[in-house]
Amino acid sequence: MTNDSALSGQARGPADHDVRFQIMVSAKEHFSRYGYEKTTVSELARSIGFSKAYIYKFFDSKQAIGEAICKDCLQEIESEARAAIATVSSPSEKLRRLFQSLPTVTLRLFSDDRKLYEIAIYAASGRWPATITYENHVKELLKQILIEGRSAGDFERKTPIDDVALSAFLVLRPYLNPLLLQHSFDDFEVAPTQLANLVLRSLAL
Template sequence: MTESRHEPPLRGPSEHSIRDQIVEAATEHFGHYGYEKTTVSDLAKAIGYSKAYIYKFFDSKQAIGEVICANRLAELMQVVDAETAAAPNASETLRRLFLALVNGGSNLFFHDRKLYDIAAVSSREHWPSAQQHCEHLRLLIQRIIREGRESGEFETQTPLDEVADGIYLIMRPYANPVQLQHNLEQAPEAADLLSTLILRSLAP
């Protein structure tokens, strides 16, 4: 006798609801067992739907991981936005950006270790969600530098792209999940020292 599974029709709001259920269940499952050790069959069993039904919403385990990763990175950027919103000037915004990335990444590492692994996999395998996050961060740095130049805080001779890319590369060991796990011990101190060094180099 085959196992009976409830599989609602694919139409309207219910489709979004089922997608959300799959992502929620996958987030819990990955958080407990880890991304790489979990299969779509595991998720199907946990959710109560057939594997074939899950594939109607996501074409692979990575596609599910992409959504979870994008959600986690969006949460991280919300923390960054909240920490930098009230900064009085571009210099302080840049300093708070660095600290927020380190603190947010470290918090995810220590409190959601299995989900942190998804971010690490996404970075290592160059998932679109990770690439978009990197590009978003580069554009944010570029905007801060532009605002600092307009206010007279930063020098204006070096091409903007070079400055933004250079700062991003300095931040990368503490903003990239794969690299951060090897730099956790000195991350808070590094964020403070390196942001100070960056600001000195940007002085007019």
């Protein structure tokens, strides 16, 4: 978890930033031990050593705390994916790297901490703003790769670019969305690569 990403939203100055970050770190540890659903703000406050009212100064609900944690995790996934595609220049290889890196990092994070997976389930089912923003970033990243491929003469240009980006995202979504990921484990080792190849064949001139 990075300090910069954790401090997003509701800025009230350096001291308040530090407290907000401390609450997030402590909440993540508490959720990891006891689970998101079973934890109340009162229990969280006692575990941190703050009053419930003081926590509400920084977060207006338990969901707001969960969303801040979720946003931080999603930013980590996106950053690793961007780093993976930055190492190659070919649009086709960038698309392959994106299809491989996003599911891999997603599974690793949620496998390392199953309680975080619980928060992700709530976020996805409730369509929390952090998840919508993340999905839009992935779609935009796909669109950028598609535009590069068209400019290089590697991909077909007849289909509207937004339609192609959305279709590619829908192909990838079962390995990103935690509600769907739990049903996609059996083929996880080969599916992202095979799906990337399928999308690339559909983009061929």
